[in-house]
Amino acid sequence: MGLIKHLLFWPYTGPKFLFDFAMSKVEGVVREELTDDNAVKAELLELQLKLELGDITEDEFVMHEAALMQRLREIRDWKEEFGMGVSGGPVRMAAREDEPEEDDGSELEELPDLPIPDPDEGPRVARPDDVTVEINLGDWHQ
Numbered sequence: 001m002g003l004i005k006h007l008l009f010w011p012y013t014g015p016k017f018l019f020d021f022a023m024s025k026v027e028g029v030v031r032e033e034l035t036d037d038n039a040v041k042a043e044l045l046e047l048q049l050k051l052e053l054g055d056i057t058e059d060e061f062v063m064h065e066a067a068l069m070q071r072l073r074e075i076r077d078w079k080e081e082f083g084m085g086v087s088g089g090p091v092r093m094a095a096r097e098d099e100p101e102e103d104d105g106s107e108l109e110e111l112p113d114l115p116i117p118d119p120d121e122g123p124r125v126a127r128p129d130d131v132t133v134e135i136n137l138g139d140w141h142q
Contacts, residue, residue: 044068047061047068048061
């Protein structure tokens, strides 16, 4: 029955299937282009090399680096949008010496002071008679 159904409805399902297939391939290419940071990282390395060789000034380096870091932030945002894994913290740009650093309010909060164990005591180990374990197998078969 499935074959007859596919043949009868081919004038509708055929073009729809081909359109959906083509759009899924286009979506995959767009997603890859929006989340590929290898080209930006290569440009960043090339820019660093130009600075070390003296081909560009430090001001030009900072200007180009800011644009590349913005592109990396956009790529990171797209990765987060698509639910792809991102590593590390926020991408930050190096500030020039004559510019004050911006305070974006994202400083880490202070951790409370925890008591420091005495090294003479040795490691603390739980004793078996101090621990109780409760196991409920009433609902395990569902």
